[in-house]
Amino acid sequence: MRPWRSIAAWWTNFRASPREVRKERCIGGALMLTALSAISGLALITAFIFKEGVPIITKVGLGDFILSSNWYPLEGEFGILPMIAGSIAVTLGAMVIGVVFGLACAVLLTQFVRPGIVAIMKPSIELLAGIPSVVYGFIGVVILVPFIRDYLGGPGLSVLAASVVLGVMVLPTVTSISIDALQAVPRSFREGSIALGATEWQTTHGVVLKAARSGIVAAVILGMGRAVGETMAVIMVAGNTIDIPHSLLDPVRTLTSNIALEMGYSAGDHRKALFATGVVLFVIIMILNTIALTVSRRRAGKAQSR
Amino acid sequence: MRIPPRLTQQIAVTGMWILAAGTLGILVFIIAYVLANGLPHVTWGFLTESPQSMGRAGGILPMIVGTAWVTGLAVLIAGPIGVATAIYLTEYTREGRMTSIIRFGADCLAGIPSIIFGLFGFVFFAITLGMGLSVLSGALTLALMVLPTIIRTSEEAIRAVPRSYRDVSYGLGSTRWQMVTRVVLRSALPGIGTGIVLSIGRSISETAALMLTAGSALGLPHTIFDSSRTLALHFYIMSREGISMPNAFATASVLIIAILAINLAAYWLMQRFVAKVA
Numbered sequence: 001m002r003p004w005r006s007i008a009a010w011w012t013n014f015r016a017s018p019r020e021v022r023k024e025r026c027i028g029g030a031l032m033l034t035a036l037s038a039i040s041g042l043a044l045i046t047a048f049i050f051k052e053g054v055p056i057i058t059k060v061g062l063g064d065f066i067l068s069s070n071w072y073p074l075e076g077e078f079g080i081l082p083m084i085a086g087s088i089a090v091t092l093g094a095m096v097i098g099v100v101f102g103l104a105c106a107v108l109l110t111q112f113v114r115p116g117i118v119a120i121m122k123p124s125i126e127l128l129a130g131i132p133s134v135v136y137g138f139i140g141v142v143i144l145v146p147f148i149r150d151y152l153g154g155p156g157l158s159v160l161a162a163s164v165v166l167g168v169m170v171l172p173t174v175t176s177i178s179i180d181a182l183q184a185v186p187r188s189f190r191e192g193s194i195a196l197g198a199t200e201w202q203t204t205h206g207v208v209l210k211a212a213r214s215g216i217v218a219a220v221i222l223g224m225g226r227a228v229g230e231t232m233a234v235i236m237v238a239g240n241t242i243d244i245p246h247s248l249l250d251p252v253r254t255l256t257s258n259i260a261l262e263m264g265y266s267a268g269d270h271r272k273a274l275f276a277t278g279v280v281l282f283v284i285i286m287i288l289n290t291i292a293l294t295v296s297r298r299r300a301g302k303a304q305s306r
Numbered sequence: 307m308r309i310p311p312r313l314t315q316q317i318a319v320t321g322m323w324i325l326a327a328g329t330l331g332i333l334v335f336i337i338a339y340v341l342a343n344g345l346p347h348v349t350w351g352f353l354t355e356s357p358q359s360m361g362r363a364g365g366i367l368p369m370i371v372g373t374a375w376v377t378g379l380a381v382l383i384a385g386p387i388g389v390a391t392a393i394y395l396t397e398y399t400r401e402g403r404m405t406s407i408i409r410f411g412a413d414c415l416a417g418i419p420s421i422i423f424g425l426f427g428f429v430f431f432a433i434t435l436g437m438g439l440s441v442l443s444g445a446l447t448l449a450l451m452v453l454p455t456i457i458r459t460s461e462e463a464i465r466a467v468p469r470s471y472r473d474v475s476y477g478l479g480s481t482r483w484q485m486v487t488r489v490v491l492r493s494a495l496p497g498i499g500t501g502i503v504l505s506i507g508r509s510i511s512e513t514a515a516l517m518l519t520a521g522s523a524l525g526l527p528h529t530i531f532d533s534s535r536t537l538a539l540h541f542y543i544m545s546r547e548g549i550s551m552p553n554a555f556a557t558a559s560v561l562i563i564a565i566l567a568i569n570l571a572a573y574w575l576m577q578r579f580v581a582k583v584a
Contacts, residue, residue, distance in 0.1 A: 020481055027483050031394035032404070037387050038457065039411025041450045045418065045426045052429055104325035112319055121326065123573055128333050130504075130565050132511035134542045135558055139336055141545070168332055201315035222417065229419025231514040232542060256421045260514055263428070278425045282418070289417040293410075 049282055053275035060273075066280065071242050073262070073270040080277055085244045086159075086252035087228055087284075093163025093248070094170055094227040099220055101167070102174030106219075109175075110182040111204050122179075129172035137236030140165040145237055154249030157239030162252065165233050170223040177222060181215020182208060218296040225288040228281070231256040255281045337562055344559030347552045353560070357524055361540065362550045366557055368526040372441065372534030375527060376520055377509040379445035380452060385502055387449075388456025389491075392498075395457075396464045397486050416454035423451050424518035432519055442530040444520030448512060452505035459504065463497025464490055466583050496579035500572050507568040510561065513538040537561055 057065050060078050068079025105125060109118050140161055149156030185208050193203040209216070239251020240261060253261075259274050259281075266274055355365030391412075395405055427447030437443045467490050475485040491498075513536075521533030522543065535543075537557060545554040 024481055024483060028394075028398050031390050031398050034387055034390040035394040035408050036411075038391065038415055038453055039407055041453065042411045042414050042418075044430065045415075045422065045450075048426050048430050048434075049422065052425075101325050101329050104322040105329055108319075108322045108326050112322070121330065123569070124330055124333055127566070127569050128329070130507050130511065130569050131333075131336060132513065132538050132541075132561055132565065134511075134513050134538050134545075135336065135340065135561065138541070138545050138554070138558060139339065143339075168329075171329060199311045199315045201318045202311055205318075225417050225419075229417075229421065231419065231421045236542075236546060256419060256514075259421050259425065260517065263425075263518055275425060275429070278422055282422055285417055285419060285422070286414065289414055292417075293413055 046282070049275060049278050052272060053277075053279035056269060056272040056276045057279065065276065069242075069244065071258075073266065073273060076269060078269075078273040078276070080255065080258065080280065082242050082244050083253050083255045083258045083277065084280070086238070087254040087256070087281075089159045089245050089252060090162040090166055090234060090238065090254055091224055091227040093159060094166030095220065095224055097164060097167025098170035098174050098223050098227070102171040102219075102223070103178055103216070105171070105175045106178035106182060107204060107209070110179055111200065111208065125172050125175050128168070129176075133169065133230060133233040134236070136165050136169055137233035140233065140237035148249070152249060154247075155239060155251055157237060157251045158249045159238070159245050159252050160248040162234050162238040162254075163248075165237050166227045166230055169230060169233060170226045173226050174219050174223040177219035178212070178216050181212040181219065184215065185211040214295050218292045221288050221292040221295070225285055225292070228254075228284055228288070229256060231260050235260055255284075337566070340555065340558045340562050344552075344555035344557070344562075347556035348559050352553075352556055356526065357540075360524070360549055361544050361553055363553075366537065366540060366553075366560065368524060369535055369537045369540045369557070370560075372520070372527050373510055373536040373538075375441045375530065375534065376444045376448060376516065376536055377506055379441065379530065380448035380509050381502055381505055383445065384449035384453045384456055384505065388453050388501070389460045389498060391453075391457045392460035392464055393486055393491075395461055397482065397490065412454040412457045415450065416458075420451065420512060420515040421518075423447050424515035426450075427515060427519035437531065439519065439521030439523075439533045440531045441520060441527050441534050444516045444534075444536075445530070447515050447519045448509050451512065451515060452508055455505050455508065456498075456501045459501025460494070460498045463494040463501070463579065466497060466579075467493045468583065493583060494579075496575045496582060500575045500579065503568055503572040503575060507565055507572070510536075510564055510568070511538055512536075513542055517542075537564075 056078065065078060065080060066084060067081055068077070069081045070077040070079045071082065105121070109121055113121075144161050144164060145156040147156075148154065148158060148161055152160070189207050189211055190203055193207045194200070198206065234254050235257040238254065238257060240253045240257055241251045242253050243250070245252045255277050259277050262270070263274055352365040353370065354367050356367055358364035391408065395408060399405060424447065427443055431437050431443035431446050432439055437446075471489050471493060472485055475489040480488070516536050517539055520536060520539075522535045522539060523533035524535060525532070527534040538561060541554060541557040541561060544550060544557065
């Protein structure tokens, strides 16, 4: 593959003293061990979350744990169906906003504007990702919640409020990964379509978006993962009542807020049940991550075979 | 009736502009709103005094110190590990099973929600290893959280260093390690710096994981085994419990200014790096 590189390396080894070669090997080994720390961290996290959470799931029974609506931790009843429903509701709501706004930004930035404007807009969208989630939650409480309460009814703290806040929070994720996917589409695709007489918009939605489809799917799924996992902002605007929501204006509690709200004062089985909530959350996230990784890897494979 | 393609294009582009302008509008609004309400309350005393009666009066000095400790320690731990991982992935091995395992680990770690990191840090660092709710537990948890960012940005930075640099270094008779430390790392430094700076930003913003690992003590931390409340958590507690709106806004302003400065620094480093290797 890289003949010059290997010849150079061979020559270096050839003229190096045995001591130098040994030193190089030690360095290589040490680097490899260090490089394993990310995967070891992941293994430790998995092990400890499951060790703490799984016993209570087996005690209650998996079916009862995820399908019962009775969460009375002090009486030993642990059913997290309302929280699962809550997480699904706010995530879907967030995706509607995050995907519409995020994709629009990505398409606009890659296909329709001059580089000068991109140089302003891209860092701004990255900045949006840097704003602390507590600040989003706070703005939600101070501005969005009263607005919903006054104009749409209900308590204000609601699925809708959480969806809007989360939507803005996942938007940068969706945008930046979609931008990568859109930029990976070969220029020739676009030029060919324009040369055939298509307008830029026809080219964008008929050719470029289609070619970048799997990357955009990965972006949406990773955005979903962020929405499911977000905690502080959701606690502040979602209302946190333990009921399955029936409308967009009902308050909800998500899996994440259940953990964060009750960890402070829980003990015994109650604390274990919160770890079990963490196990369910962890499994959902890992499924989403795996889908996103497989989809984007398939894309990488396709790009190489091209 | 068939709409002419030019018109469709105009409608679509206008629609996207409206959505993009809305996005930027939200950003500007958040920053302006927080700063307008908070900056008047950010005085020298606010930054250098300890809070009184749970934050109703006084300042935020212990939170600034706590945030600096937790963040600094997390980056000190994750930085070397992340850069070493990136060096291993780019210079010391070929693409194979080993690299895909390492990348899988980093990718998955990047997707795990902060509350899960918090649960883990709580049960592992605070309880199993006996560190308690402390700066150290919080920093170790944060280090795991920012590790994927540092690995990814360092790897990209190292890969962006032109091949010829390496060939010349080998040609002059350096060993691989000399080539990596004296040539590649030196050129990749601004790029690696971008990753580190972004990690600092992420650490400052983090709340959920630190709530469960660093605790929420109001006092000034004296050692890394003391519990310490960070700025973001202090802001959360103050606004959620309605302790003091002016002080909550002021704390948020400090947070926002820190994040703005960090993003500017990251942007500047990135520009320097691009200018250097291109």
